[in-house]
Amino acid sequence: MTGPAAGSGTIDDALARCADEPIAVPGAVQPHGVLLAVTELDLRVVIASANAEGLFGRAVRGASLAELLDPAGTDRLRDGLAGDPAEVNPLHVEVGGTGVDVVLHRADGLLLTEWEPVEGAGQAGADWHRRLPTVLQRLSAATTLDQLGEVLARDVRALTGFDRVMVYRFDADWNGEVIAEDRRADLEPFLGLRYPAGDIPAQARALYATNWMRLIPDAGYERVPLEPATSPRTGRPLDLSGSMLRSVSPVHLEYLANMGVAASMSISLIDRGRLWGLVACHHYAGPNRPSYADRTAAEFLGRTASLLLRTVVAEGEQGGVVEVAERAVDLAAAVGRTPRALGAALTEREVTVLDLLPAAGAAVRLDGQLRLLGTTPPPERVAELVGALLAADVTATDAASRVVPGAADLVDRAAGVLAVPVGGGDFLAWFRPETLREVTWGGNPYAAELAPTDDGGLRLSPRRSFDAWSETVRGTSQPWRDHEVAAARTLAALLTEAAVNRASEDNRLATALQRTLLLEELPKIPGVALAARYLPSAEDVVGGDWYDLVPLPGGRVSFVLGDVAGHGLAAAAITAQLRHALRAHLLRAPGPGAALDGLNEVIGALLPGELATAVIAEVDPATGDVVVASAGHLPVLHATADGARFLHEGRGPALGLLDAAGYRETRLRLAGEDRLLLFSDGLVERGAGGLDAGMAALQEAVSSGPVQPQALLDAVLGALDPPRTDDITLLAVART
Amino acid sequence: MTFDVARTTVAGRPALTVRGELDIATAPQLTEAADAVLAGSPSALVVDLTPTTFLDSSGARTLIVLARRAAAGGVLLHVVAPRGNRPVRLPLDLLELDSVVSIVDSAAELPAAAGSDAT
Incomplete structure (x- = not known):
């Protein structure tokens, strides 16, 4: 045995000795x-x-x-x-x-x-048995742990006459907390005090998990040895673990003496076989020995309360669950209603993402846009902190600065962070400030005292002062509860899904829009044969091509092919506007050049910054006269019996470049088997050799191609085999 | 072909030299680089498309947007696009982009930079 020495090793030794103490076989009774x-x-x-x-x-x-x-x-x-x-x-x-x-x-x-x-024992029993139904009713009516504890403490005290009756609850580390108390009015309250795990050593807890009741009527007692000390049956000291007279550990008596306790009793609270807590009874005025019947009644209350614990605790932990669930439903509905304004749905309505769960602040980053609600770190710190937590795979922490040391200065706003990714770097996050969590211990858990034993060793001595000792846990927030984390994850999953749906819906919408820009069926126009092809890009991204066919007063027909710069829904929407605007101008304007002037004004006034090209061929089927005007578009190809020629006249700048462009026109005549080909850049610009080579190949394919428009377009597409990176539009016109 | 926008100097002016295909996918990089230069309020900016291999309507649109921003900031914008670089020059010509921005065949066509003969 080592002598007294400084260092933690000696405390460990003493704790080990305490843990070794044979409390079930003390060889003595009270x-x-x-x-x-x-x-x-x-x-x-x-x-x-x-x-x-x-x-x-x-x-x-x-x-x-x-x-x-x-x-x-x-x-x-x-x-x-x-x-x-x-x-x-x-x-x-x-x-x-x-x-x-x-x-x-x-x-x-x-x-x-x-x-x-029996003589000398307190006798509350006879009277009390008549009150049993009322007490049981009170116990079972408790809906919260506080209520259950209060009823239990009050009735155990009424029954046994102890000066103080406390209900302890053990935490996961076996530290005890006084959650309910009934006491003589002149005593200082112990409610809320915490006792370190070492106060009730492991072997005592093991005993308490099987033996429901302990009584020490007089803590100053002299132990009475058993004779003989060892059982003739077993050769070992008699097992007193089930004995009501069992003499307790001298360490425990010293502990009681330090607290000024003259008599004590405890009843186990056991939830599904596990020691959950204790009903601890103290008497200060002197010895107190409730009768066996009264003790049995008190034990009965403890057993009854034990059965109720599970329900009451579960109900307590559901506190807030319903509220969180209700708000989750509300937010989910808002997300469903406005999938295109998710940020607004979560931050601008009556119920915001900050209301989802108890927090001081919240952050929503959607489509790269950060919105903050309540009390949060500044925007740049939010992105940094949440990013670091998500990178560390941390969803919920009540001490963010332990994961991200650089965030230590944010504890007043974000000591605790709950963060869930939404995809693409987006996230939802909630923040809780530092709670100066006052942990009130019945004694300093880090200051176990050592007392010398008779044999010169050390024994763990209970602390001599039981004044409440506060430990402040800094940099820590209220912890996030499981159902809160689950609600956050669910909302994030919903947003991720909404974003995915939105992307595919965008494309569907754009496709639908695009279809309205193309003609389902080309109208029959007397004297004109025509064919059109529209090939969407292989990436299934809708481009900005459109074509149109506008019959004009007097029997003429305008053929239009246009292209808006860009892709996707935005381009498709602009395309739709331009198509309809151009139709209106074609019907009013004296010719295609003037119609393009009008369209150019529309872009300048209503769609500044947009760029589009368009070419118009106005055909008179009766005469074959054609007027062509182009706004920055690829030239129209005119195929005759002598070959094919690009029309480089009748041009002006792309739509949207100049406020007033003044588009020129050029004229030609479709004779015999002449054809006109209008096309978009997707047909010619991406092939090997670039735009020049593409246009040359097109010229060659048309020159040598069939006369009939449908067959001509098939031949052109076959010859050029353009890569499908952009949408491709072709329009062929001939006279019949 | 990798796309790249490099900050260079052309004819004594701050320049952005664009390598690779200037299209809907890469145009935002040119916008970003140009905004960074324009933020410094230079007297002129050159966009050099000599090593550019492709230009689509989105690329053209980006040049127009740059031209407008430059004009708003009192910055002279020049685009260098050699006639020999047909995949780039042809669309510029078809769109008649020279109606809104100065397009030159080579750096040699640029007037002397204000700073270079001011000694």
């Missing part, structure tokens, strides 16, 4: 009763506590209980042993003219009989 261990068949006394002679007035070892009891008592004892001894407890007998409660249980192959004089 003096408020007598223990006799007897063989079961002949009831002969094998082991007796040293105070037995005082009760019975004679030596008892070797004697039969039949000699110590009257015949009626012996008969009742034997009847009890035939069934469950617990059902006869206590057996009321007379010993030497004194009423004695005898309590039976079996251990180590012997029958242990404990004899406790």
